Amino acid sequence: MNETRTDFLDLATRRHSVRAYSARPVDRAIIDRCLEAARLAPSACNSQPWTFIVIDDPVLREALASAAGGGMLPLNHFTRQAPVLVAVVAERANMSARVGSRVKDKPFAMMDVAIAAEHFCLQAADEGLGTCMLGWFDEPRVRSLLDIPSTARPALMLTLGYPDHHSGAAKRRRKPMEQISAWNRYPQTQSAKASAPVSGRRSVAGLILWLAVTYLAAVIGGAATARAGAFYADLTRPPWAPPGWLFGPVWSLLYTLMGIAAWQVWRTRGWRAARGPLCLYLAHLGVNAVWSWLFFAWRMGAVAFGWILLLMAMVFAMIRTFRRIRPATAWLLWPYLAWLIFAAALAFYVWQRNPGLL
Ligand SMILES: Cc1cc2nc3c(=O)[nH]c(=O)nc-3n(C[C@H](O)[C@H](O)[C@H](O)COP(=O)(O)O)c2cc1C
Numbered sequence: 001m002n003e004t005r006t007d008f009l010d011l012a013t014r015r016h017s018v019r020a021y022s023a024r025p026v027d028r029a030i031i032d033r034c035l036e037a038a039r040l041a042p043s044a045c046n047s048q049p050w051t052f053i054v055i056d057d058p059v060l061r062e063a064l065a066s067a068a069g070g071g072m073l074p075l076n077h078f079t080r081q082a083p084v085l086v087a088v089v090a091e092r093a094n095m096s097a098r099v100g101s102r103v104k105d106k107p108f109a110m111m112d113v114a115i116a117a118e119h120f121c122l123q124a125a126d127e128g129l130g131t132c133m134l135g136w137f138d139e140p141r142v143r144s145l146l147d148i149p150s151t152a153r154p155a156l157m158l159t160l161g162y163p164d165h166h167s168g169a170a171k172r173r174r175k176p177m178e179q180i181s182a183w184n185r186y187p188q189t190q191s192a193k194a195s196a197p198v199s200g201r202r203s204v205a206g207l208i209l210w211l212a213v214t215y216l217a218a219v220i221g222g223a224a225t226a227r228a229g230a231f232y233a234d235l236t237r238p239p240w241a242p243p244g245w246l247f248g249p250v251w252s253l254l255y256t257l258m259g260i261a262a263w264q265v266w267r268t269r270g271w272r273a274a275r276g277p278l279c280l281y282l283a284h285l286g287v288n289a290v291w292s293w294l295f296f297a298w299r300m301g302a303v304a305f306g307w308i309l310l311l312m313a314m315v316f317a318m319i320r321t322f323r324r325i326r327p328a329t330a331w332l333l334w335p336y337l338a339w340l341i342f343a344a345a346l347a348f349y350v351w352q353r354n355p356g357l358l
Contacts, residue, residue, distance in 0.1 A: 011126055018130025019078040021161035026084050030127045037123035041116035044108035047097035050116050051089040053146055061085055067141040068134050068157050076134055082159035087146055088117045090155040113155045130163035198267045207263045214259035217285035221292035228296035236353040241346055254336045261322060261332040268326045277321040284314040301351030301358030308344045
């Protein structure tokens with residue numbers, strides 16, 4: 001067998017995102033080879049959950065290019081120049097890939113689609129063509145222009161064409177090798193050290209601090225409700241409304257649980273590695289504290305109702321992100337979310353039935 005060794009590294013080095021194209025048309029045979037490269041891509045459980053739609057019809061291409069533009073934002077305007085666009089559609093994966101994806105909490109179908117799209121782009125680069133993957137586009141518009149059914153999702157768009165050689169050299173900014181790779185163990189970078197679990201006295205101090213920050217939010221919010229007893233009693237309330245005295249104990253428990261949840265996340269990963277979820281938590285405390293003011297002090301029924309929906313969305317996001325760090329921790333937040341749903345229903349009822357007061 002005559003085995004020739006193509007220089008893949010050279011191809012990977014040459015491929016870059018091209019954002020300026022010449023008007024030169026692209027041969028169908030070349031596009032077919034790019035599609036063949038995509039067809040050969042690996043996928044979880046060999047599910048091949050993709051469809052590549054090639055668009056060379058000028059009218060449709062123009063419509064899609066405008067769907068890929070960023071609207072008011074100066075994004076993806078080069079899409080208009082590309083003689084060919086390709087929509088990469090993620091299909092429903094086969095049963096075993098779907099089960100695996102669920103069990104392992106990994107988006108296999110999206111991973112598969114990305115790999116196939118990259119196969120397409122690498123073959124295009126080998127043919128002397130330029131491509132750019134687009135993740136930012138108006139998905140509903142693309143879906144409707146291409147008649148994509150609800151069972152599938154347009155995951156990526158690709159521009160394809162001959163690069164305009166006057167467009168300047170490609171910028172290839174890449175992280176240094178030691179930052180993206182290691183041998184035999186996770187790299188001992190700053191962030192790896194920072195993500196080590198916190199223990200001992202620091203952990204106890206952390207617990208006190210997280211609870212203190214949380215109770216601070218409770219105190220700020222509580223200041224709005226301190227003199228709201230009479231106001232609450234005067235409101236027309238639903239028969240299922242709890243008595244006023246119950247709110248204090250319930251909120252105290254919820255604040256304690258959420259403070260412990262934040263502490264557990266911090267203790268498991270450290271501040272640096274869990275900065276995103278912990279900042280979300282802190283921002284949520286601010287939203288939580290302001291809610292009581294909106295409802296009880298400033299008596300803005302509509303805004304308060306919208307605010308509690310925002311709070312619910314934030315708590316839901318916290319449950320999702322905390323769960324990834326420490327699955328058991330998420331359980332500490334479910335009672336909070338359940339209470340917020342109840343409180344939102346109560347706030348809605350009270351706002352609707354007390355037009356003069358809220
Ligand atoms: C999933 C994904 C989505 C992308 N979306 C866009 C996009 O909407 N607009 C754009 O100009 N580039 C987009 N890109 C291209 C990246 O910006 C580009 O690959 C990255 O900056 C590295 O540069 P290079 O491709 O030239 O090596 C996307 C790339 C990927 C992988």
